[in-house]
Amino acid sequence: MATRTLLAADLNPIETNALLCGGIGPRPIALASTVSQDGLPNLAPFSFFNAFGSNPPMVAFAPNRRGRDGSVKHTYLNAVATGEFVIAAVTHAMVQQMNVASAEYPDGVDEFVKSGFTPLPAQIVKPALVQESPFQMECRLHQAVELGSGPGSGLMLIGEVLAFHAQEDCFREGILHPEKLDLVGRNGGAFYTRASGDALFQVGKPVGRPIGYDALPEVLRQSRILTGNDLGRLANSMEMPDLDAIKPQATDRSDPDELERAIHDALQREDMAEAWRLVGLRSRL
Ligand SMILES: Cc1cc2nc3c(=O)[nH]c(=O)nc-3n(C[C@H](O)[C@H](O)[C@H](O)COP(=O)(O)O)c2cc1C
Numbered sequence: 001m002a003t004r005t006l007l008a009a010d011l012n013p014i015e016t017n018a019l020l021c022g023g024i025g026p027r028p029i030a031l032a033s034t035v036s037q038d039g040l041p042n043l044a045p046f047s048f049f050n051a052f053g054s055n056p057p058m059v060a061f062a063p064n065r066r067g068r069d070g071s072v073k074h075t076y077l078n079a080v081a082t083g084e085f086v087i088a089a090v091t092h093a094m095v096q097q098m099n100v101a102s103a104e105y106p107d108g109v110d111e112f113v114k115s116g117f118t119p120l121p122a123q124i125v126k127p128a129l130v131q132e133s134p135f136q137m138e139c140r141l142h143q144a145v146e147l148g149s150g151p152g153s154g155l156m157l158i159g160e161v162l163a164f165h166a167q168e169d170c171f172r173e174g175i176l177h178p179e180k181l182d183l184v185g186r187n188g189g190a191f192y193t194r195a196s197g198d199a200l201f202q203v204g205k206p207v208g209r210p211i212g213y214d215a216l217p218e219v220l221r222q223s224r225i226l227t228g229n230d231l232g233r234l235a236n237s238m239e240m241p242d243l244d245a246i247k248p249q250a251t252d253r254s255d256p257d258e259l260e261r262a263i264h265d266a267l268q269r270e271d272m273a274e275a276w277r278l279v280g281l282r283s284r285l
Pocket residue numbers: 029042043044045046047048049062063064065072073074075076098099101102103104105186
């Protein structure tokens with residue numbers, strides 16, 4: 001498969017931004033609420049956003065210099081001037097109003113009013129909470145980091161979370177459940193991802209030390225039928241069964257391709273015992 005390799009030094013900021021936004025996604029979206037020094041509210045979304053520690057809880061997002069002229073966004077100016085911001089998670093039900101809040105309104109325009117989101121007083125900081133969001137964080141500015149000075153350059157705000165607000169009905173089985181939150185993420189161009197329904201799947205964390213890919217029989221590693229995910233599931237096993245001890249059953253196939261397809265199907269059903277039994281048969285052909 002052909003690969004396009006691009007040296008960062010040969011790209012302009014617009015091309016660079018398109019690569020970063022397309023290749024790093026879906027990105028969580030922070031709907032950031034701030035106030036100016038005069039107390040005027042401001043609200044805007046930012047997808048260069050994540051959490052970076054939990055003790056103390058630290059989050060960061062980047063209201064970068066405008067690509068057009070290198071000017072600084074209201075959110076950054078406000079957060080640096082007041083040392084505070086609120087971050088609200090964005091759900092699918094909030095997407096269109098969030099989009100309105102992203103428009104470049106002039107200084108002094110309150111995007112709560114423009115977007116129709118409802119401001120609610122926060123407990124510790126001055127910026128308002130967003131009533132429509134099921135998960136929010138009140139933050140104190142920890143550090144503002146300038147990552148350049150030209151158009152599109154990074155201006156990162158790192159904040160310590162002082163208070164979390166999570167809607168009670170979003171907790172299920174001890175976690176903030178994605179199905180309940182129905183969050184959205186940002187991809188390249190105008191694409192978004194909805195993190196619920198068919199988009200959700202679970203992958204159990206490795207417990208202990210899995211046997212690893214290198215322990216799998218060579219014939220499996222060379223398979224044209226088994227996928228990287230199939231091999232990954234087998235490699236995630238805690239111990240290698242004794243493959244030589246596996247006895248074929250009357251109904252078992254002896255065709256290598258059919259056996260590999262059967263291994264694939266067993267893994268799809270998460271029937272690890274059957275998958276390993278078939279691996280034993282396949283590795284002896
Ligand atoms: C989903 C989404 C994500 C965005 N992410 C960012 C981002 O990470 N950094 C950024 O500088 N602008 C981002 N923007 C654009 C800002 O929201 C936009 O420039 C906004 O007008 C800034 O408002 P402010 O000047 O009131 O701070 C994003 C827009 C949308 C719709």
